[in-house]
Amino acid sequence: SAVISQKPSRDICQRGTSLTIQCQVDSQVTMMFWYRQQPGQSLTLIATANQGSEATYESGFVIDKFPISRPNLTFSTLTVSNMSPEDSSIYLCSAQRGGSYEQYFGPGTRLTVT
Amino acid sequence: DAKTTQPPSMDCAEGRAANLPCNHSTISGNEYVYWYRQIHSQGPQYIIHGLKNNETNEMASLIITEDRKSSTLILPHATLRDTAVYYCIVRVAHGGSQGNLIFGKGTKLSVKP
Numbered sequence: 001s002a003v004i005s006q007k008p009s010r011d012i013c014q015r016g017t018s019l020t021i022q023c024q025v026d027s028q029v030t031m032m033f034w035y036r037q038q039p040g041q042s043l044t045l046i047a048t049a050n051q052g053s054e055a056t057y058e059s060g061f062v063i064d065k066f067p068i069s070r071p072n073l074t075f076s077t078l079t080v081s082n083m084s085p086e087d088s089s090i091y092l093c094s095a096q097r098g099g100s101y102e103q104y105f106g107p108g109t110r111l112t113v114t
Numbered sequence: 115d116a117k118t119t120q121p122p123s124m125d126c127a128e129g130r131a132a133n134l135p136c137n138h139s140t141i142s143g144n145e146y147v148y149w150y151r152q153i154h155s156q157g158p159q160y161i162i163h164g165l166k167n168n169e170t171n172e173m174a175s176l177i178i179t180e181d182r183k184s185s186t187l188i189l190p191h192a193t194l195r196d197t198a199v200y201y202c203i204v205r206v207a208h209g210g211s212q213g214n215l216i217f218g219k220g221t222k223l224s225v226k227p
Binding site for chain 2 (some may be wrong): 004035042044045048058076091092094095101103104105106107110
């Protein structure tokens, strides 16, 4: 298994500011992902964080708004830029080892934008 | 668009079996059926997956119809801690660019005393 931690666990931010969320995995993984879960909704995949190259974004998500870094095989960050109240969501980090069928999830970061 | 259809909610009595259905009529030959659940305020948790044979592990059983167009997740003796949203997802075995884990709306299972 893989244990995933996220920082911060929650934050309240002002409109127009940016927040960087950190994701740490307790062992090396091949793939890391970022999801968003808006209030009362299911999870939506934002992007795949690629180690050593630019992230792969899903339709509707762009790098300028959600820049992602992945400097090594255990760590990734997601920045939510120029925030608006519509960005209020839970942001979840996820990871999977190559050749493994199981994808693990972190506890999420609850973001409120005022 | 999600490739699966699930009832939005179900109730189950504590100690009884919970049978959660899922329709996936457009499933491809190389796609597996995965089940995850999300307990309130937690990240999703893997339960089980299968291709065409029935599968069982310590958490649940997965029954897949012969034509693979539908499946049922069975929690044999539901407890209050099984109250969660259950997601049925189809994807290629190990994911990757062609098989990201895409969540639908899921079934909210409420286990009642």
